[in-house]
Amino acid sequence: FEFRAVGSKQSPAFPVTILNAAVASALQDVTEALRTQMGDKPYPSDADKVAVIKQFIASTKAVRFEGDGYSDAWIEEAEKRGLPNIKTSPEAFEQLLNPVHSDMLTKLGIFTKSELQSRHLILQERYSKDLLVEATTLSTLLSSQILPASFEYRGSLAQTVQVLKTIEGEEASPELVALQALTPVVKDLQAAIAQLDEAIHKMHHVGDDPVEEAKFACAHVLPAMNHARAVADRLEVLTADKFYPIPKYSEILWF
Structure with missing residues (x-):
């Protein structure tokens, strides 16, 4: 991800926080999957690692696209895959209250529910x-x-x-x-x-x-x-x- 020419009254801090949270959450998911796969063994075997990799390849298939990500073809393909296409800022701000995202942020200890609600309202008002x-x-x-x-x-x-x-x-x-x-x-x-x-x-x-x-x-x-x-x-x-x-x-x- 790259942030270029950020406006004078803007800050990349919040987007970077969300990106880091998403990566941390994904790493937690991988860790939990490995622990489940390896069972009582002290360390995961290569077979365990391959099994987990296959699992995540399958679960993330919908978001992988090898074509032109700027084309209308990707928009059509994303719709077929059931991926959200959020076109406006107010719609994007609403995602902070989506339980899928808010639970991730609270679970990681980054924000509380009330902090997310206040940020949601501040973003909408701004x-x-x-x-x-x-x-x-x-x-x-x-x-x-x-x-x-x-x-x-x-x-x-x-x-x-x-x-x-x-x-x-x-x-x-x-x-x-x-x-x-x-x-x-x-x-x-x-x-x-x-x-x-x-x-x-x-x-x-x-x-x-x-x-x-x-x-x-x-x-x-x-x-x-x-x-x-x-x-x-x-x-x-x-x-x-x-x-x-x-x-x-x-x-x-x-x-």
């Missing part, structure tokens, strides 16, 4: 509050910078179309095409911001339950953020550089 801050920041950024910039560029195009029409006596085709392509995306962004703001407003009224707040944030606020970001990405491509208030992807990656 997730929802962080997402709320990010969503509010995104809404402010889009409303105060990106949308006004698109209005300004749209107005510039419209003015150019009108001036050229007056001078040339016909439609300014290239500029008109650009304006017609830009306008619906500007409207889409305005609608996306409204949708995001509505999700933020509703989240403030979910209640005081950290679990319910996290579920709502994941199910409603996060999709609204992703949608607004996707529309803004489309607008970025259509907006002239001199009107865009923040660095574009092209500037960050190539220039």
Whole structure:
């Protein structure tokens, strides 16, 4: 396992604790299996070791996959094997209360039941509050910078179309095409911001339950953020550089 570029407000300590606990629990299982296999003998024989190895090869078969672990094929195969596919943080946090995992951690003396419950609630609350801050920041950024910039560029195009029409006596085709392509995306962004703001407003009224707040944030606020970001990405491509208030992807990656 590898942890790269951990965020400034994050720590790998808790994930490492869980990984170490899983390894320790597995080693305990192997030790107990060896003791059972060897019976009254002072030391396990090679045959005992092979028997235990075979036992664990069989019991862990479902999690071994020799293909591309990043592909959709593994997702489909994992489902066939009955393996869980936890896609969201709130779902992952719930695993702390799963008896399979909580019993392991308490048995090893790493956490008590109450400590696990408190960490579960803290993780859920931190997730929802962080997402709320990010969503509010995104809404402010889009409303105060990106949308006004698109209005300004749209107005510039419209003015150019009108001036050229007056001078040339016909439609300014290239500029008109650009304006017609830009306008619906500007409207889409305005609608996306409204949708995001509505999700933020509703989240403030979910209640005081950290679990319910996290579920709502994941199910409603996060999709609204992703949608607004996707529309803004489309607008970025259509907006002239001199009107865009923040660095574009092209500037960050190539220039």
